[in-house]
Amino acid sequence: MEIQNSTLNDIEEIFRLYKIATDFQKTRFTVHWPEFERRLVETEIAESRQWKIVINDQIACVWATTFSDPKIWGERNSDPAVYIHRIATNPDFRGQNLVQKIVEWGKQYALTNGKKFIRLDTVGDNPGLISYYTKCGFDFLGLSKLKDTAGLPAHYNNATVSLFEMGV
Structure with missing residues (x-):
């Protein structure tokens, strides 16, 4: 695993994994990911903020990072944190605790970049994801109603988000 x-070169696979994740979300939840803009992912790649886990020469999982997320985290955005977005797992690698691998990597990544927290969010009140992310070591900080979602992907419009944080 690397x-x-x-x-x-990974763009088509990233979008394939997003589609699989979105199709799964549609079977379980009322809120699901929109079709993300290709330019968003291209920018993340150019800025070295789009990541992948590779196992046996296959992309097992992808996610994006940022060091600033003010529209979701508000005043807490001033804290030194790395924010993780859009974790999408290749179905061939489900059940391999890849989010835990991201957490382990994220702790070192945060420390290397002078950050004190790893944060992530999910749209809505999803007990299953809340339980899963807390089992991965995150503290559930509660629900937050987003106020200004201009510039965020469509699934954040008029949304309430579940906020998660882990100290490093």
């Missing part, structure tokens, strides 16, 4: 930055 964690690497995604490259432009």
